[in-house]
Amino acid sequence: MRGARGRLDAMNDIAAPARIGLLGTGPWAAATHAPALAAHPGVDFVGVWGRRPEAAAVIAREHGVAVYEDADALFAQCDAVAFALPPDVQAPLAVRAAAAGCHLLLDKPVATDVATARELAAAAERARVASVVFFTLRFAPETAAWVAQQAARDGWFTGRAQWYAALFAPDAGENPYAASPWRGEKGALWDVGPHALAVLSGVLGEVTGLTAAAGSGDTAHLILRHASGASSTADLSFTAPPAAAGVEVSLLGAEGATVMPEWDGPLGAFAAAIDALLDAARTGVAHPCDVRFGARVTELLADAEAQLGRA
Known part of the structure; x- marks a missing residue:
């Protein structure tokens, strides 16, 4: 088994694609992770591990890769691994992957427990592996460009992120993600809250203070204070009426107002x-959305959950 140094040397070999494995077999893995890994010109998609071998076999068959019954055996064959697992299943496996020298492409949130998130960040640091957390809107070309443009401007006064969905509303239609046990337990705060925090902090700076208030259903309202001196709010719900569902991020400042553009899907x-992960692995320069930022998001959401009385 190669150590982290050997894996980094392999990834610096321009002629050699990065060997990446996938952990997870749910709808997110099947619709996004697996096809993106299979299509990426710089990736050798090695194989799939999942808690449901029959689901892993379906993904493996579709993309012509191997099924791994043992996660550590997959780590041994990879330069990096991508995760599409519930957060508290992801975290201990990612610690093992880091110890095996694999760079980490993590899903958000990295964990729902602060101690576990911090241990994962420490494990990546100890192993000197690169990490990226997939906060979708920090990577979608349209929204990532918007965040970068706004971050380069001064004078922002406040921002607002509004994430209303009807995933668990009584009259909502069928949705494969509604069957997720961890989403049912943790709600919008933990599922779309990371997206709101990633976008707002990407423009307004680190969140230095947070106040949370509960609305109906799983609705959570967050008031955020940022290192820049700006404030922002995030309104999050999976129990909104279907007619009220929608996503919007807006900013107000010295030059007026701006609204985040729509984006073209997750692939x-x-x-x-x-x-971003390949670049961080090859250069040694941490990405802004690395596991340390992911751990900070977990800290903020855990604080909000405690204030809401839902911990």
């Missing part, structure tokens, strides 16, 4: 996240 975003 291009995940391809950009793969690029």
